[in-house]
Amino acid sequence: MISIDELTTFLEHFTLPHSSHLADGAQISFFDVSHARFVTRRENVFVNGKEYPMFVNEFWTSRQRQAARLHEVAYRACFKPQLPRFFINLFSQPGDVIYDPFAGRGTTIIEAGLMGRNIIANDVNPLSKILSQPRFFIPSIPDLVVRLGKIPIIANQSAEIDLSMFYHPATEAEIISLKSYLQNRHAAGTEDDLDRWIRMVATNRLTGHSSGFFSVYTLPPNQATSPARQRKINARRNQIPEYRDTRKLILKKSKQLIKDLTPRQIRNLRAAGKHALFLSRDARHTPEIPTGTVQLTITSPPFLNVVQYAKDNWLRCWFNGINSEKVARVITVARTLDKWRRVMEDVFRELYRITRSGGWVAFEVGEIHRGQVELEKVVIPLGIAANFHCFGVVVNRQQFTKTANIWGIDNNRKGTNSNRIVLFHK
């Protein structure tokens, strides 16, 4: 396991490794000088009269070996798989337990599974489990074709809510048939890995902005717009929903998701999935996780009130029989920094309980309000109050990336894309 001194030297002398060093399961070789691009800038963060180091460099980049396509499931404010990969390499060994208390689409846990680690996932929104768990059990395409062919399609039926602004009537009937089939299988206790895979992909294909989705052109798949707003989009674009073959689209997306997986990655995922724990709890209270068992937590919390996780997912919730208003009530949408701090204080206490001695927490803080709120200065005392040691802050500054501004989290200023991660150890 890396020592504090080794970690400091590694970050200070960091140079981006060649892609070959990042083959699945490989460890980053320390002091690799093969690919110097930027020199680490070392700054200091002052909190309550104490000084913590901050390391700024391009520690990971999309130019590295492309992330597995298995990650390509849209979700609001998700991070890139390169972020968890960097810390999994540094702070864990195969077989260790990796945890994400705010798992979202499951970027941390999927990457950990690919790399042969065990995983625990939690997210108060039950959609998170629906989107992530099935990807630990990769289906065979012929099995998928057979199963899709067996799902009974009942024509001429429409949903209890008006969805005509999104779907052609025949597409809508297919979606409802699929929804009922999955609901019945679940209720009867006969739902299996294939069903769950189909549910995950269908949930993902419900709406989007290309012909790869079930809907007419609309917002990207992670932000379902309201029916009223969709009518306006249709009028402005002079469009009416065309028929989409839902089974064909599920198959097409399934093939894309799994096409670059190696047999070893598929085995790793299955092994991790079998032992995994998927919770849908408030991250402050996770009694199912035994004390002192997690080697590494990698997470990005809900940032103040900038992302409406429940509202954006109303159609996904409808398809899965989830009451989105109920979810909205339990999701942390802190309107003030003080409220956010109080929630995260308890989250850190719980993280300390479950982390094993020698374990780590990598806690991402976004750039809020154009960097005016330095969230690391809020987060460092929270971790320390929970008894963690704060190692410092890692800032990944990726140059020349074209990424969108994620909802008030300014993630793309002056041609740079930054992630700021506070590191704690126990």
Ligand SMILES: C[S@@+](CC[C@H](N)C(=O)[O-])C[C@H]1O[C@@H](n2cnc3c(N)ncnc32)[C@H](O)[C@@H]1O
């Ligand atoms: C920034 S997103 C995480 C995205 C994730 N890193 C990914 O790559 O997909 C924050 C997540 O926290 C969840 N969440 C909000 N409040 C929560 C709470 N109190 N306990 C657990 N999860 C919560 C939201 O549902 C959302 O999925």
